[in-house]
Amino acid sequence: MNARDPSLPLQPDQASALGEFASRVWDEEIVPALTQYIAIPAKSPMFDAEWAANGHIDKVLRDAASWVESKKVAGLKLEVIRLEGRTPVIFFEVPATKADCQDTIVLYGHLDKQPEFNGWRNDLGPWTPKYEDGKLYGRGGADDGYAVYASLTAIMALDKQGIPRPRCVGIIETCEESGSYDLPAYIDVLKERLGNVSLVVCLDSGAGDYNQLWLTTSLRGMVSGVLKVEVLSEGIHSGDASGVVPSSFRILRQVLDRLEDSKTGRLLPESFHCEIPAARVEQAQATAAILKDEVYKRMPWACGADGGPVLPMTAEPVEVLLNRTWRPTLSVTGVDGFPEMKSAGNVLRPFTAFKLSLRLPPLVDGNEAALRLKALLEDNAPYNAKVTFVPDGRAGAYGATGWNTPDLSPWLSQALNEASEAHFGAPVGYIGQGGTIPLMSMLQKGFPAAQMVVCGVLGPKSNAHGPNEFLHVPYGKRLTAAVAQVMAAHP
Structure with missing residues (x-):
């Protein structure tokens, strides 16, 4: 750790005041605002084709914009930007209070949500918010409707204490859960207005535990889409057809065998892998020493064959961390062509379709991977069946590229550690994440x-995208104060 820079502005009493301010705003304003937000089914366009007509995305956008404007931050300007045929974006800017500072801090979040999913606790639901034991349950609060509110609160906390900061701009999108396919067009429109971006703060990621500030060091990319195998124009009696007509499900299994070793889960094409940087391996080792076997025990395992829990793919904590952050993995997230069991007669089905989600290492180009995946799955189809893979992306962007954080400047490394110590009483932790935030790759290039x-x-257990999603409010309070402190340390 470098020696403390005496020019850094915060003293312990100021750090404490930031925490007190953030906690008060969370209790009095953010939790009530998020309670209303959770109740609105503002599903991302991929999951609500009629999003514009339904108006839910517009509703949460207007609510967030109204809240930001109501704070009357000095010099704040806010605009809801709408490009034809695209989901809208909130763009706000607040002038610098630090003298002669020409830099800009970009703050990012999103307001669109994942769909409901099933399995919610009986007293919970995706659109029925409930605040219990410091946790705010419901879809979207943690992923990440809180971001716009926390971002402005961090700015207000600094201004309240008279602590100088650079110019800040906020970008709040409504297409992230669909792969942010609308965002590049907005970044192009806004690029000149962003100014000299020297720091990006993204509040759409995760934490290894709730005991310290966690910095995300990498994000995986992703290719998602529908793999479909067609063998008949209509379903026919299975007694008449089986043994003659090849099963569409069996063909689909064969096609997936080209991609994945079903015994181990390893992706077979080497082009979907990349070398893991030595620094990331070292950080995984350090993080494993902190989290130990909680890195896999925190999963909601089902009861296994012997009465104990189902076993993880590996129980070695370092390998668990690397598997979920730096190695490609295939998941099947949806199926079509299957009737419900109560209606499943003796019929050989005409087609089978799987929704695939392929997570890619941070250094693998998402668009190139999507094209390779399409060729791998479609070429030389067994039995000359009709096999198609249609990626979810639009306008030629078929996959999302991951991200690997650049080396931290000494000032930022020091600021993160001091912020974590001040607000959590523990040093900052470093962890890769298995999810995807397309904006990070875009901004890194720009x-x-x-x-x-x-x-x-x-x-742990916050379960974004799944049932019983919750926002850990005490952690949100401390994170907000820590972000404010890091912003204040900007040189």
């Missing part, structure tokens, strides 16, 4: 000299 702070509230 502003290669910028420093990146990617963090969030999605800690």
Whole structure:
């Protein structure tokens, strides 16, 4: 650790005041605002084709914009930007209070949500918010409707204490859960207005635990889409057809065998892998020493064959961390062509379709991987069946590229550690995340000299995308104060 820079502005009493301010705003304003937000089914366009007509995305956008404007921060300007045929974006800017500072801090979040999913606790639901034991349950609060509110609160906390900071701009999108396919068009429109971006703060990530500030060091890319195998124009009696007509499900299994070793889960094409940087391996080792076997025990395992829990793919904590952050993995997230069991007669089905989610290592190009995957799955189809893979992306962007954080500047490394110590009483932790935030790769390319702070509230059991999603409010409070302190340390 470098010696403390005496020019850093915060003293212990100021850090404490930031925490007190953030906690008060969370209790009095953010939790009530998020309670209303959770109740609105603002599903991302991929999951609500009629999003514009339904108006839910517009509703949460207007609510967030109204809240930001109501704070009357000096010099704040806010605009809801709408490009034809695209989901809208909130863009706000607040002038610098630090003298002669020409730099800009970009703060990012999103307001669109994942769909409901099933399995919610009887007293919970995706659109029925409930605040219990410091946790705010419901879809989207943690992933990451809180981001716009926390971002402005961090700015207000600094201004309240008279602590100088650079110019800040906020970008809040409504297409992230669909792969942010609308975002590049907005970044192009806004690029000149962003200014000299030297720091990006993204609040759409996770935490290894709730005991310290966690910095995300990498994000995986992703290719998602529908793999479909067609063998008949209509279903026919299975007694008449089986043994003659090849099963569409069996063909689909054969096609997937080209991609994945079903015994181990390893992706077979080497082009979907990349070399893991030595620094990331070292950080995984350090993080494994902190989290130990909780890195896999925190999963909601089903009861296994012997009465104990189902076993993980590996129980070695370092390998668990690397598997979920730096190695490609295939998941099947949806199926079509299957009737419900109560209606499943003796019929050989005409087609089978799987929704695939392929997570890619941070250094593998998402678009190139999507094209390779399409060729791998479609070429030389067994029995000359009709096999198609249609990626979810639009306008030629078929896959999302991951992200690997640039080396931290000494000032940022010091600031993160001091913020974590001040608000959590523990040093900052470093952890890769298995999810995807397309904006980070975009901004890294557009502003290669910028420093990146990617963090969030999605800690153990918070379960974004699944049932019983919750926002850990005490962690959100401390994270907000820590982000404010890091912003204040900007040189």
